[in-house]
Amino acid sequence: MDFLELAKNRYSERYFDPKPIGQGKLDRILEAGRVAPTACNYQPQRFFLIRSEGAREKLRTVTRFHFNAPLVILVCYDLGTVWTNPNDRLYDAYNSGEQDASIAATSMMFAAEEQGIHTLWIRGFDSKSVVDVFDLPEGTVPVMMLAMGYPRDDAKPSAWHFMRNPISDFVMEL
DSSP states (O other): OOHHHHHHHOOBOOOBOOOOOOHHHHHHHHHHHHSSOOGGGOOOEEEEEEOSHHHHHHHHHHOSTTTTOSEEEEEEEETTTOOEETTOSSSTTEESHHHHHHHHHHHHHHHHHHTTOEEEEEOOSOHHHHHHHTTOOTTEEEEEEEEEEOBOTTOOOOGGGGOOOOGGGTOOOO
16 A cells, blocks of 8 residues: 555544554554654654553543553653754744654554554643653653554544545645
């Protein structure tokens, strides 16, 4: 399957099978996040695996949007590693952390899809609660969570998945 077809077929999964993801497949997914492009190649992205029952219990205290996925990757960045632009007059104290972590998460999302593993991008949580509940290292900033697993037999995309704006809504000439 070519990339554009893979991107069009991918949807946010809400019906996960409890079957665990094999370590080989997980390693390939994590590698896609490791090699993702980052500003100045500083690589501030950090991935925390939430898959033990204890970790999943903690997860349920910070978000309801996990849909019982057998694995959730908490994608963060390290404030001490990000590229910054002190000369940006629009964004005070701009840093690349959120973009770098998001690119890594997107790369992992498509690497999972390539292997038949479905994902769900989660941002419905309070960052401070996540830092506190998971006792994250100082300077670690949560960006999003990527729930993943195999789809259940009754899995299907939401009707919203097929609603796409025309390309003319996104592309403008300067």
